[in-house]
Amino acid sequence: LEERINDLKKTNSLLEEINSESKTRLQQQQQSTERVSELQEEIIKLREEKSFLEGLLKALEEEKVKTEKQAEELRSDMLGKVEGFGAMLAEMKRSLDMLEETQRKGELMSTELTTNHMDVLLRNVVDMVPQKWEEIAICLHFGDAKIASLKGGNLNNEGPCKDMLRSWLRQDKDTGSRPRTLKTLYNALVDRDCRPEADKLVKEVKGLKKE
Secondary structure, eight states, X not given: OHHHHHHHHHXXXXXXXXXXXXXXXXXXXXXXXXXXXXXXXXXXXHHHHXXXXXXXXXXXXXXXXXXXXXXXXXXXXXHHHXXXXXXXXXXXXXXXXHXXXXXXXXXXXXXXOOGGGHHHHIIIIITTOGGGHHHHHHHTTOOHHHHHHHHTXXXXXXXXXXXXXXXXXXXXXXXXXXXXXXXXXHHHHHHTTOHHHHHHHHHHHHXXXXX
């Protein structure tokens, strides 16, 4: 009964952690969406102002002014303003693109990993950095007893590495309570100096989502 109670406490803790992270991601996405809307509205206003200034500039060029000097000064001033608004518009567009890319990346990193992703994990973890499986397991909060049981009497690293990943995806006991997401595994790989493999993993998971 005591073990059951402890299991229930662990499960409740895991659910609270997942719920907290979900709320955080939702708030971040809402903030990003609101910022995107604000930038879009500002871009529309800048375009309208740019159009107005261009129309005014055209009208000034069509009119005959008293002196060519005054006309040239006005024309130069208006051109400067139009160019300034053009630069502002381009900068706003770049900011909008960056925000949208950040939002897309956040959605990708929140991808839940399952046993369906095992082939991708084999290529990018087991085949590439099997010797670091134990360090990665520690980063994923595996217990010492679980790591020892995975190690067993194996003389190579591929088997324990593969078993470690499968055990983590299945959320076996003593494999940590962190969410089984791409972000969790990515951070564990980066912490173990495996950024190239982590980046390659992200690209492959992204490719799977497109399919």
